[in-house]
Amino acid sequence: MNIGDVAAKSGLPAKTIRYYEDIGLIRPARTESGYRTFSDSDLHKLTFLARARALGFSIEDCRTLLALYEDESRxxxxxxxxxxxxxxxxxxxxxxxxxxxxxxxxxxxxxxxxxxxxxxxxxxxxxxxx
Amino acid sequence: MNIGDVAAKSGLPAKTIRYYEDIGLIRPARTESGYRTFSDSDLHKLTFLARARALGFSIEDCRTLLALYEDESRxxxxxxxxxxxxxxxxxxxxxxxxxxxxxxxxxxxxxxxxxxxxxxxxxxxxxxxx
DNA sequence: CCTTGACCCTCCAGTGACTGGAAGCCTTAT
DNA sequence: ATAAGGCTTCCAGTCACTGGAGGGTCAAGG
Missing domain, CATH: 1.20.5 (Single alpha-helices involved in coiled-coils or other helix-helix interfaces)
Structure with a gap:
């Protein structure tokens, strides 16, 4: 998926998704020409982030929550x-x-x-x- | 009064008072050596600003309120x-x-x-x- | 008269979480 | 072949301060 697709599906603006990559919350792959390519797992994380942000968690809280989410033994x-x-x-x-x-x-x-x-x-x- | 005095009396940090001057909310006089000198009227305005900000008014709202405050015929x-x-x-x-x-x-x-x-x-x- | 310490000055950069815009590549459809 | 729309990066701006560097000023004590 391109950034526009995950933006539509997650409800987050493309700009925000790029920003989340900048600050290391997600790491989408890239095509040869430089386009970001998002996996289902990336989309899940973005949806997770959108929900946590909507509940007012700070970005740093989100980073922690995401790490806990990914940690099977939390x-x-x-x-x-x-x-x-x-x-x-x-x-x-x-x-x-x-x-x-x-x-x-x-x-x-x-x-x-x-x-x-x-x-x-x-x-x-x-x-x-x- | 110097900035430290009005800071103590208004409850606003000196930094914030300088900032308020920067954005044109107040216009304190200056000594020859460059120190700001605050009149009673300046202190009143700062106290007014502190209260309005504490009620959650934005800076632009405060600018309007201050103008209304100063306008005897509002x-x-x-x-x-x-x-x-x-x-x-x-x-x-x-x-x-x-x-x-x-x-x-x-x-x-x-x-x-x-x-x-x-x-x-x-x-x-x-x-x-x- | 000199020093000390508290106070003051300006200017620059950073905060949080984006958002807008410019300039320019890439893709797809006609 | 070209046009539209999507994608890229980078820079600047938002709001209301806040922190710090580097330096000038003032009043008191020795």
Whole structure:
């Protein structure tokens, strides 16, 4: 398969697939003329990567996950540990976003939003008052 | 005030303050020897920026907010509109994160996490099955 | 007056994970 | 034979900083 085919099948842009090769996540073969040639195994890895990225794993996490995926004798505890750490990061981010949302939502509701200049959003940003 | 003083007072790193000057958010004066000199008004703007950034507004949003802040004849509706758009972005991000969290949490619970290689997390990443 | 140490300056490079675009080969169909 | 579309590499840009090198400035103590 050429890069366009695996791009369509994995859902990843061709540019991203080239980038993944650059940073050593995959190693597709090449034709004599230099075209990349992807095996089924390459496609599997790309699909794996697309899913892991969609779950928010970093590229370095993905590298580790891919290595564990390829290691027939891995311990599932290793994978679980990585996933749990990532879950904690997601939870932290969720808490932070939620707190931002609460503050902003409060400000938006306090602002009458007409053509007068008086605006609680700006005065809060300026003074830090609640 | 020198940059260290406003850094301490605004909570922003000096590097970040220099960067904000670079991109034209603030225009501190200079001494003859080249040191930046910050007025109270500069400090207010930096504090404003720090708060807006903490609420997740992008730099370009901050530029607009700062312009509105300085415009005595602004309409509060303009500010509210920007804040509402940003709130929607936050909500979208929250939904996406929550969905990631749900999937990952499900996978983590399904994995026994021992020293055997069998791992639902990896097999889900590989196949996309629920 | 000199030194020391804390502070300040600019400039360059790197982060993460791509994305866009230019310039030019390769393949396939007409 | 040619045209279209796909492929290649390489360079630059994104966002919002951050780190570090190499050097100037300032205030205090000896």
């Amino acid at each position: 311990a599932s505890a290793d994978v679980k540990k990585l996933a749990e750490e990532h879950l904690e990061q997601i939870d932290a981010k969720l808490r932070q976003l939620q707190s931002m949302r609460d503050t902003l939502s409060h400000l938006v509701h306090a602002c009458h939003g007409d053509d007068r200049p008086d605006c609680p959003i700006l005065s809060d940003l300026a003074t830090g008052a609640e | 309409a509060s509706a303009d500010v509210k509109k920007l804040a509402e758009e940003h709130l929607e972005q936050i909500d979208a991000k929250l939904r996406q994160l929550q969905s990631m969290r749900d999937t990952l949490s499900h996978l983590v619970h399904a994995c026994h996490g021992d020293d055997r290689p069998d791992c639902p997390i990896l097999s889900d990443l590989a196949t996309g099955a629920e």
